[in-house]
Amino acid sequence: MTKKKETTRPTEGELEILAFLWERGSATVREVYEAISASRPMVYTGILKLMQIMTDKGLVIRDESARAHVYRANVAKEETERRFVRELSQRLFSGSAAQLALRALEIEPASEEQLVEIRKLLARKKQEANR
Structure with a gap:
C-alpha cells in the first residue's frame, strides 16, 4: 500500500x-x-x-x-486549516478539540450565524457517537 x-x-x-x-x-x-x-x-x-x-x-x-x-x-484552505488546528490541539490541549474550541470561544465571541453552525456540528457529532 x-x-x-x-x-x-x-x-x-x-x-x-x-x-x-x-x-x-x-x-x-x-x-x-x-x-x-x-x-x-x-x-x-x-x-x-x-x-x-x-x-x-x-x-x-x-x-x-x-x-x-x-x-x-495547490492545497485546499479547509484542509490546511484542519491541519493547523489539529497540530495546535495536539500541542496545547492534549489532542482535545473540545478544549481548543472552548478557549477559542472564550477569546473571540461567535456571531449568531456561527453559533448556529456550531450547534449543527455538535448535533452531527452527537449522532455519530450514538451509532
Missing part, C-alpha cells in the same frame, strides 16, 4: 500568499506583491523567490503558458 505524501507545512509568509490565492483564485507574482506590500514593506524579488519555493514544495501550481506566470493554490 502506498502512503500519500503529505504536503509541506506552509510558513507564515507562505500562508499569507496562500490566503490571497484562496480568496482570488489565481494571480501573478506582481498581483501578490502589490496586495502584500500594501500592508507591509516587501520587495518584489522576495515574493517571487517565496512563490518559487512554494512551487517546489507543491503548495502552489504555476501556469507558464503566458508571459507573466500565473499561480494558484
Whole structure:
C-alpha cells in the first residue's frame, strides 16, 4: 500500500500568499506583491523567490503558458486549516478539540450565524457517537 505524501507545512509568509490565492483564485507574482506590500514593506524579488519555493514544495501550481506566470493554490484552505488546528490541539490541549474550541470561544465571541453552525456540528457529532 502506498502512503500519500503529505504536503509541506506552509510558513507564515507562505500562508499569507496562500490566503490571497484562496480568496482570488489565481494571480501573478506582481498581483501578490502589490496586495502584500500594501500592508507591509516587501520587495518584489522576495515574493517571487517565496512563490518559487512554494512551487517546489507543491503548495502552489504555476501556469507558464503566458508571459507573466500565473499561480494558484495547490492545497485546499479547509484542509490546511484542519491541519493547523489539529497540530495546535495536539500541542496545547492534549489532542482535545473540545478544549481548543472552548478557549477559542472564550477569546473571540461567535456571531449568531456561527453559533448556529456550531450547534449543527455538535448535533452531527452527537449522532455519530450514538451509532
